[in-house]
Amino acid sequence: MTRDEALALVKKHVSTKNLVNHCLACEAIMRKLAKHFGEDEELWGLAGLLHDLDYDYTKDKPEEHGYKTLEILGDSVRPEIKNAILAHCEKKVPETLMEKALYAVDPTSGFIVAGALIKPEKKLSAINVEFLMNRFKEKGFARGANREQIRSCESFGLSLEEFLSISLEAMKEIADQIGL
Template sequence: MLREEAMALLRHYLHTENLINHCLAVEAIMRGLARKLGEDEETYALAGLLHDIDYEFTVEDLEAHSLKGAEILEEHGLPADIVYAVKVHNEAHGLERKTMMDKALFAADPVSGFITAAALVRPDKSLAGVELKSLKKRFKEKAFARGASRENMAVCAELGLELEEFLTIALQSMKTIAADIGLQG
């Protein structure tokens, strides 16, 4: 599936701009992780872009979240590795993260929200001034971006990445699309 087709599919199921921006952020992070890990950027990016395709109609039933998304992706002919990565990014199902892509998506999902929160508390609401130093400090603050699971982000270690390197990749990746996700200031 080409990105344009994936974007049209995403917009068919998601209508909330913040949720679409989240998917774009995870797509960018996944692309950055694929580049670092020597994996296929387009495959990783598609998994990131489409990972929450079912969120608007499963938000009240998180047990169904990602299972419905995986069904949608399967129906549209996406490869089994992307379908599985989307399915296992929701830890509620207790499925094993088998591949590097599974682990990358599991860690990328919460870090996008964490970095977005770091930008939104800035006076300019921009990623431009967000630095690794402040992310590392905020990471230790349990009350900051409470919904961004530190444990899930820590799965970056299973990719062979230290937290600092993972945060750097995620931040730099998101900065490249800051204007597209409303975080340019």
């Protein structure tokens, strides 16, 4: 599957702009992480872009999240992508580097967006890693962003600060596309 085909699927199956933007942000972070680790940027990017393809269908049936995406995708993507999608929503234990990365990336993109939105500018350019590290300690900030899941970046060799730095940089590179 090409990136254009994947994006067309996202636009077909994901109804809200915010969730499309989340998928784009996860794609950007996954690509940046792949580059950091010397991995396949296209493969990792597709995993990030497609990971929540079924959200509209499964938001009220979380036990089906991930499985419905695999049903939609059929044989159009490699097994590594399917496994990463299942791992991100805890339908399998994250084992590979890509699976562990997507598991950590999913809540991180939302955490970073929340950081940008509390600034008057509502822009990613208004925040930095130090700001994010300080907010990470605040339990009341971005409650939906699972801190343990974000901190799982340490399981693949990145400190929280390094991981947030790579993630923020990736999202800043596509800030215009995601409206931030």
